[in-house]
Every structure is written in structure tokens, then in C-alpha cells.
Amino acid sequence: MRRTAVVVVVLLLGLAFALVSRETQNDLRLKHASRRAEQNGWIWVHLEGSPADIGYQHGYLLAPEIRDTLETVSHEMTHEEKKDWQFFRERAQNMLWPHVEAEYRAELQGIADGAAAHGVKLDLWDVVALNAWLEFPYYDKWDARQHDLPTTASVAEHCSAFVATGSYTKDGRVVIGHNNWTSYETGERWNIIFDIVPAQGNHFIMDGMAGLIHSGDDFGINSAGMMITETTISRFIGFDPGGIPEFVRARKAMQYSASIDDFARIMKEGNNGGYANDWLVADRKTNEIASLELGLKNVTLDRSHDGFFVGSNFPINEKLAKEETEFDLKNPSESGNARHARWLQLMDQNKGKIDEAAAERFLGDHFDTFEKKIDPDERTLCGHIDFSPRGSMPWVPPYGAAGAVQAKAADDAMAQSLTLRASLGHSCGLGFKAAQHLKKHSQFAWQRPVLRDMPARPWTTFAAQ
């Protein structure tokens, strides 16, 4: 009898599973989408179709990850900016949404619908606020200044990156690399590889977070030959609430740009100053690279067929540094300046030898140019702020769990087939243990619900379908 009961249960479960699968298969919106098993921590998804369909596929296939990302980001934002999540939802609806164009409105709504269809309770305003999480601190800082109020909002100093071509690279073609700096609790979740074939615009591959229509840390390659990355401009001040959200412009440029001019035009049009970056881009068709330093008042586009551009959160244009930041370009102990000096050493020492493998080495580099020795800390290209008694103020206090969280690199040949290499966690190989860190530094106990271990995973190749 018992055996019969087990068989019946198994049969019923099988039937239920078949019905669910048939329902999924019959949902035409999911027909062209797929999700692969996790590989070295990364989740690869293929999304294809109209804006609404791409959004729905994204929401449905990554529903559990979207729930987890939303919980983590809202936990961090409410703590850091001392505002409840409802505040960001309201700003998303009333300040940002009016400046989001129809294509991305449909995709954002699709994400909310797809996630809801997979059992995640969230709505459109959660999705829009989540997409803007990197630019809200710029708004907060600007808003506090308008009203002469103190603020806890500080804009993060994200990332180390370079792009090189011509006599600097081994084959004379473009090589690009980037590591993402953020809090470890959010960085551990920056583990999606999006392979997107939109109905309009170019096919593209980019890294990202579940729920975001843009990469966020911005590393991507499109089928028109554009290779794109950035690092933020440290201590930037300025925001235009009437502008187009940065997340919309960044996504649009990834999807639609087919030249450096296109890229610059899309990023500048309606610039709201949010998440102000120095963009490092390449057009593999012309073998040209560029740096677009996108301030709100000062915008500089430099380009080259033979050379390199590096980024480590330092402002380039002195006028921009003076008028739009609180950054001290002359202080060599500043993380941005120390890493800038290291990039220049590496570019010089490796001239004519830079390839994708070199990019991987650079992104795991631990030479502190201020101390003049190997010492992983807030001043090294592979950032370990959690080891630093100085932290990276005003963004991260001493021993704060933040720094490099993942890295990506590609060369020209890889870009041709929409392929990139990526590593999750510190690419140098040093893992992070959450419980151990919180035990030693109890001031960060508030992170306990969301801070996870961040093991260092090997570099892995991902190609578009």
C-alpha cells in the first residue's frame, strides 16, 4: 500500500510538473528566452523580442534573484540614506518615470509582470527605484544642498578600468577590462550575464544585476562593434531632476550606439548628472577608443587610434574637478589618484604586450603606489577596503566590506563574437568570509541579514547565443 501511495504521489507530481512546463512553454512571451545553470557564480540569461517580452522574460527567469537583489539594495539604501523604501518608490514614480521613454517603460513593466507571474511580490515602482539605486545618492546629495540640510548620502567610488589599442596592445587591436567596486553585499549579487536580442537596435552581451535593464557597473559589447565600460567620478556634486535617468541613457547607449559619436550623443542627451561617469569605449570597426567624461556642466570627449584611457574614479578635466566635485587631485594617498598612478605604470611597463590575459592580471593587481609596496587595500586596482584602517572616506568607513567584487575583460576577437571573460568575487583569488568579518567589526552588524561570503571564482568565458 505504502509503495502504491508513493507511486501515486510521484505520478501526481510528474503530472503537475508537466502541466507547469507546458504552461511555461505555451507562454509565447517566454518562447525565445532561456536561462543556463549557474557557472562559477554567474547566471547567464538570453532574452529576445519586444520590450515588453524582454522585460517579462527577465522578470520570470530571474524572479528569485530579483527578490533577493531588491531586499539587499533596499536594506542598504534605507540604512545609508536614512530614508524608507517608500521614499525611493515615490521618487521613482514622480521624478524619474516621466523621463523614461516608452520602450523602457514597457520593459520595466514587463519585469514587474514576469516576476509577479513567478510569485514575487513587487510592483513597477519597486523595479524603477531598483534600476535607479546607483543614481539616487546623487539626487539625495543635491536635494540636501538645495535645502541646506545635512545628508548621509555619499556617492560611491566605483571601479578600475582601462581600454587600449594600437601600439599598446599585442595585436594592435582593442583590449578592454573593468572591475566593479561596490559593497560586498550588493557585489556578490552582481552576477548576471545578459545576452539580449531586442526587436530594435543591436544584439548585446553585458554583466548586470537581476531586475536592472542596464548593466549598472557598465561592461558590455554590442553587435555594432561597440565595447563599453566606465568608472565613476569621485565626490561628484550635481543632479537635474528634470533630466533623463542615467539608467535609461546607459541602457540606450549599450543597445543603440554604433559609433563613438552615437555613444556620446545618447549619453549627453537629457543628462541628469546621476551616476556621473568617465566612460571608456571602443569602436572595434575603426579600432578607435575614447573617454567621455560626463559631468553635468563639463563634458570632455577624448579619442585615440593609438593609446589607452584608464579610469579609477579620478576626475580628468581640472575645471570639472573644481566645479563639480570635492575631489583633491593633488593628494597621492587618495584611492583614485593612487590607482591612476598604478594604471600609468602598468600601461607603460606593458606597452605592446597588452592582451586579454594581461587585463585579467591588471584587474587583480595589489601594488599600492602610495606605500610603494604590494598591500591589497583601498588604493590598489583590486580593491580591498575591508582590509584598510582608513576605509575609503566618505564612501566607506574603515574596514567596511567594499571594494572590487567582480571583473570582466575582452579583446577585439572576442568582441566580434559577443564574448567576454568574467570572474566573480575578487579576481586576485582572495575570498571574503562574512561571519568572520562581522565578528571582528561589529559596527557593521546591520549588514548581517544581507552580507554573504564572497568566494573568489575563476575567470570564465561567456558568449552570446
Ligand SMILES: [Zn+2]
Ligand atoms: Zn585582490
